[in-house]
Amino acid sequence: MTGIGSITIDHDSPTAPFEQVRLQIIALVRDGGLIAGQKLPAVRELAHTLGIAANTAARSYRELEAAGVVETRGRKGTFVVGTGDVTRRSAELAAVEFVRTVRALGFDDAAIRGVFESALG
Template sequence: MTSPAIAQFIDAAGRRRRMVIRLDATAGVPLYEQLRAQVSVMVAVGHLEPGCRLPTVRALAATLGMAPGTVAHAYRELERDGSLVGQGRRGTFVADEPPHSEPLRQRRERLAAAADRFAFELRQVGLAADEGHGLLDEAIHRLASEEEATAG
């Protein structure tokens, strides 16, 4: 399996963000399909929100070490299913209403439920709220460090 690649995209607010893409040339699944599936999931769960500008075909191909035609094929499939919208020279963007995307309200409800479970577990093991905050901060920093290490 190949190592993960970090690609940059521009979110709807104009900030640079990163996405991790893992492709495996030995998987028996075409690379364009692996890329299409991963981008589709990122759209569905809200990591790539409506209005995000994806990397150009050439930039993403260079980042992933693959032919531009492979990335273009994945982008075309995502445009065909309504997840992405190509806007010529302006770029490729996540559609305003992508299919299968989880609405923001549902994501917040899911996160609130996860927070409730976390708070319950804290209480069960006898930890105070500030210790829970510390654990959460550590987890966030650990994830950020892993992304930085992967990017480096």
């Protein structure tokens, strides 16, 4: 099954349900299971379908909107903004800002790589 209907919640998972929804929607957008402009179910409908609280579904949508994956158009609903790796641009911008910050602290490229590798640790 593709699209929003393929989302499942593992209630035994240590990952919070809102995060499971968020991550699965991002994966569906990246993989083309959800396409730009596609309308997502209303919060209450998504919550009912997945067996989660409406506040949980709403939090997933809010976090997806903050990440630029979806947009809410008032009463019209929530829609997918783009397709492909929609989070890559944010990651690239964060990496650029990281490099700018540590260069301002006097680190050269080798030291920056070391700091980055340590952070991945």
